[in-house]
Amino acid sequence: MGNSGIVHQYFKKETGGAKLFVKLNPVQFQGVELIVHPNGELETTEREFDEGIYEDLEADGFREVSGMEFHLYFSGLAK
Structure with missing residues (x-):
């Protein structure tokens, strides 16, 4: 099952x-962590989560x- 429709x-x-x-x-408890450092450097990490992610966040x-905003930074359009 792909990500279409999610x-x-x-x-x-x-x-x-930062x-x-x-x-x-x-649905699949997967995602991406994006860190935008003060100098504009981007760091991305693919993550696996569990059902407790909402409480953790x-x-x-x-x-x-x-x-x-996520997509502007992720695509490099924002610094």
Whole structure:
């Protein structure tokens, strides 16, 4: 089963000048972690999550956001 038809969820946290994003496939609990460092450097990591991801994100201070900002950084259009 591919990702077609799946609406991903996006979460964001800012800390120490860095922006941290999580793109989450809520069906397969897979996703991408994107870190935008203060100097503009991007770091991406593919992740596997479990059902506790929502509680973990909330406890770590992430908030749910639109996917637009994630995609602007991920594509290199924002710095």
